[in-house]
Amino acid sequence: MKKLFITLMTITMVSILAACGSTEEGSAENEASGEKETITLGVTPWTSTVPPTEVAQLVIEDMGYNVEQTQADVASTFMGLSGGDIDAYMDSWMPVHEVYFEKYSDSIEDTATSYDDAASGLVIPEYVEGVNTISDLKGNEDKFGNTIYGIEEGASATEELRDLIEEYDLDMELVPSSEGGMMAQAQKDMSKEKPVVFYGWRPHTMFNKFDIKLLEDEDGFFESASVHVVTNKNLEEKAPDVYNFLSNWSISIDDVEEMILKIEEGADKKDVAKEWIENNKDKIDNMRQ
Known part of the structure; x- marks a missing residue:
């Protein structure tokens, strides 16, 4: 029995060491291959959200990251940003969304302005x-x-x-x-x-x-808005190059409308985003610096 016990312990230790070696080897392979984390972008059910999100996804993927999109209403999107389930959201309307910044100020950040004068x-x-x-x-x-x-x-x-x-x-x-x-x-x-x-x-x-x-709004309920990029406060540490890109982000309202129109007329949204990137290479390069 004693010999059997020693034999079983030996097999167990060998298995554990083999598993650890395999894990370390896998980690080393990941580091060697430059594999990076997954970046999650929030997507609200508005046409204005689609073009900037698609452009951002293609650029971030070009940096070597996996990118996923999470579909949700705006309240759930900000909740996801706060909890870290969502890393960035490309279509926050200010000052309408100020209520969410007040609620989640400890965990989210107003990172960049996409465009102003959004009536x-x-x-x-x-x-x-x-x-x-x-x-x-x-x-x-x-x-x-x-x-x-x-x-x-x-x-x-x-x-x-x-x-x-x-x-x-x-x-x-x-x-x-x-x-x-x-x-x-x-x-x-x-x-x-x-x-x-x-x-x-x-x-x-x-x-x-x-x-x-x-219609003219005499009481100012809907003043002209600006559209912002919002990120989880941990993004800068998690993916500094992505954070840097998003902090330099900007796009014109006319370009967004043009892309929305192309998508509504049947063009593939990723093809539309690729076309915009091709036509704005210098702008993208400046955002990534």
Whole structure:
């Protein structure tokens, strides 16, 4: 029995040492091959999020990282950023998203500004006469079916719209939906030249495709926004070259709208991103310095 016990212990120790050697060998191989960590990018269900995220993914992959995308609403995206499940988010709207920075200030960082002058607010078709401001909706609510169409629950803009309805004392109900659902309803009404009011913003192809106007917001609910890159505070340590690239990130609102339009017309989103990178090599090189 004693000999059997010693034999079994010997086999066990040999197995453990072999396993450790295998692990160390694997780690050495990973280091030798330059294999890097996975970078996760948050993606909200808005067309404006897609082009910058696709461009960022291609550039980060070119640095040698694996890149994954996590689809979520904006509230969940910021929660993921805070917890480290998401490393970066390319489409944070300020000042609308300030509430998330206040909530997660210890764990997230406002890393760069993508572009400024991103207008947003309530829009209506140009053929609707006599309504040019949000105040003009008062007394005309029935013309619009007493309805304002908006984007998904969880978006900061959705709560802003509810506050707007109350502040302007409008006899209207907000109907939240996905961006696609909202635009489908608006397009349906506009095809019949019916009055319709819905949430609009740039960058978005709605301003290229439809003859619409942004209602003047006298109370300043939707001031001109700037779009930012947000990262988890650990990204600089985890992947300093990626953090450096994102901290230098910028893109024009016109370029984003042009890419959105190409994607909506059927082009592959990765091909569109590759084309933009090819046309902006010097800009990308400067971001990576």
